[in-house]
Amino acid sequence: xxxxxxxxxxxxxxxxxxxxxxxxxxxxxxxxxxxxxxxxxxxxxxxxxxxxxxxxxxxxxxxxxxxxxxxxxxxxxxxxxxxxxxxx
Numbered sequence: 001x002x003x004x005x006x007x008x009x010x011x012x013x014x015x016x017x018x019x020x021x022x023x024x025x026x027x028x029x030x031x032x033x034x035x036x037x038x039x040x041x042x043x044x045x046x047x048x049x050x051x052x053x054x055x056x057x058x059x060x061x062x063x064x065x066x067x068x069x070x071x072x073x074x075x076x077x078x079x080x081x082x083x084x085x086x087x088x
Contacts, residue, residue, distance in 0.1 A: 032071060
């Protein structure tokens with residue numbers, strides 16, 4: 001349980017540090033959380049942060065719009081990959 005808590009705290013710190021404007025990052029996270037209520041808010045927050053970091057690593061011109069679009073596609077894939085019965 002402690003490891004899960006530490007990962008969550010670390011992901012939130014990365015999330016705050018990764019975007020040039022943390023307020024924009026939080027807005028993206030809120031919009032995606034509203035769009036994907038079946039997913040945990042922490043998972044969405046981490047996805048947004050990881051998308052930002054990945055885009056930076058690839059040398060892309062990182063914008064809020066780009067991060068939101070890529071994160072949305074990833075989250076959509078997660079939602080669609082769950083079997084209809086809910087069983088793995």
